Amino acid sequence: MDPTLDEIDLDTVRLGRTGLRTNEFQLGTWRFGRVTEAGNVEIDEARAHELLDGYEAAGGRYIDTADVYGGGDCERWIGDWLAERDRERYTIASKVYWQIRDGDPNSRGTNRKNVRHRVDALLDRLDTDYLDVLYIHRWDDETPARELMKTLNGLVESGKVHYLGASTLRPNAWKVARANEIARSEGWEPFNVLQPRYNLVDREIEGEYLEFARQQNLAVSPWSPLGQGFLTGKYDRDEDLPEESKAAESSRFQEAYLTAENFDLHDELDAVAEEVDATPAQTALAWLAHRDGVTAPIVGARTTAQLAENLAAASIDLSDEQVDRLTAAKSGPYDGL
Numbered sequence: 001m002d003p004t005l006d007e008i009d010l011d012t013v014r015l016g017r018t019g020l021r022t023n024e025f026q027l028g029t030w031r032f033g034r035v036t037e038a039g040n041v042e043i044d045e046a047r048a049h050e051l052l053d054g055y056e057a058a059g060g061r062y063i064d065t066a067d068v069y070g071g072g073d074c075e076r077w078i079g080d081w082l083a084e085r086d087r088e089r090y091t092i093a094s095k096v097y098w099q100i101r102d103g104d105p106n107s108r109g110t111n112r113k114n115v116r117h118r119v120d121a122l123l124d125r126l127d128t129d130y131l132d133v134l135y136i137h138r139w140d141d142e143t144p145a146r147e148l149m150k151t152l153n154g155l156v157e158s159g160k161v162h163y164l165g166a167s168t169l170r171p172n173a174w175k176v177a178r179a180n181e182i183a184r185s186e187g188w189e190p191f192n193v194l195q196p197r198y199n200l201v202d203r204e205i206e207g208e209y210l211e212f213a214r215q216q217n218l219a220v221s222p223w224s225p226l227g228q229g230f231l232t233g234k235y236d237r238d239e240d241l242p243e244e245s246k247a248a249e250s251s252r253f254q255e256a257y258l259t260a261e262n263f264d265l266h267d268e269l270d271a272v273a274e275e276v277d278a279t280p281a282q283t284a285l286a287w288l289a290h291r292d293g294v295t296a297p298i299v300g301a302r303t304t305a306q307l308a309e310n311l312a313a314a315s316i317d318l319s320d321e322q323v324d325r326l327t328a329a330k331s332g333p334y335d336g337l
């Protein structure tokens with residue numbers, strides 16, 4: 001039987017080459033206040049606070065958000081929750097990039113005007129003086145890397161932000177490398193944290209991107225570690241989609257995840273899960289946490305029961321042979337490790 005949230009005691013690890021420590025699993029809040037294609041709020045304020053309480057009970061102190069989650073409600077709800085606590089004990093990461101005003105191209109991307117305004121606005125919503133990690137949510141090709149790095153460095157110098165991160169897709173590893181080179185030559189703060197999509201199904205970052213992170217000792221916090229729920233065993237190749245799952249409402253999810261190749265991979269996941277007496281979700285999270293170069297996956301959950309199941313993955317040990325079998329269960333770009 002899985003431990004309850006207060007029986008879990010999450011460990012901490014170094015956030016890459018920084019002096020900061022993060023929990024081995026970070027809490028994802030993307031679904032707080034998110035409105036689904038069917039028009040329902042996926043996680044409301046009361047549930048959001050329950051999830052934050054549950055994560056805290058398990059020893060979790062690292063919360064990942066973004067300024068667009070729930071149209072700003074997500075940060076507001078985190079801010080309300082934090083207001084009753086000692087802010088210093090928590091590490092909050094947020095992100096800026098996506099357009100926020102119709103018809104205003106400057107309200108998108110990482111130009112100086114937008115970044116400065118967005119950081120002030122998110123600090124206001126979080127009701128805090130500083131952010132621990134500021135990510136660019138995506139790479140903006142219209143803003144020169146020098147403008148971006150100088151702006152971000154200014155935020156670090158002013159004390160509004162402690163560390164910088166890039167939530168980017170695989171083809172952008174060289175852009176992060178180039179931006180960090182500019183920062184290094186100017187004595188500015190570089191990106192120290194990467195946030196890519198990575199899970200047993202989505203393997204795009206294997207190869208160059210992950211190798212770059214390893215070489216530079218950059219922290220890697222993978223998002224969608226369970227393939228938006230696909231790797232939890234709740235989908236069956238021959239059956240109707242489970243009604244309670246919100247992801248199943250999305251046609252994009254169905255096309256990307258519910259494929260014959262991915263179900264074959266799931267068969268191997270089920271086999272390893274049985275060997276280690278764990279659930280498929282726990283086994284998929286343990287595989288990710290065991291990958292060389294991965295620092296701390298960002299765990300998403302819609303209920304506290306899911307959260308408890310997922311965080312219990314911290315105590316699951318996989319053998320090298322089991323990790324290798326899972327790695328090989330899907331053809332894709334491998335990093336040879």
Ligand SMILES: NC(=O)c1ccc[n+]([C@@H]2O[C@H](COP(=O)([O-])OP(=O)(O)OC[C@H]3O[C@@H](n4cnc5c(N)ncnc54)[C@H](OP(=O)(O)O)[C@@H]3O)[C@@H](O)[C@H]2O)c1
Pocket residue numbers: 027028029030031064065137167195222223224225226227228229230232234244245246247248281298299300301302305306307309310
């Ligand atoms: N940087 C970026 O661009 C980016 C993008 C996406 C996410 N993120 C971050 O990464 C976090 C995690 O992403 P994600 O939500 O996609 O993670 P995920 O772990 O891949 O999927 C989470 C979803 O899977 C289902 N699930 C989770 N645990 C389960 C369990 N034990 N049993 C059954 N179903 C379970 C739940 O949805 P259902 O119950 O509805 O199926 C849950 O909402 C986000 O909250 C956000 O902080 C960042």
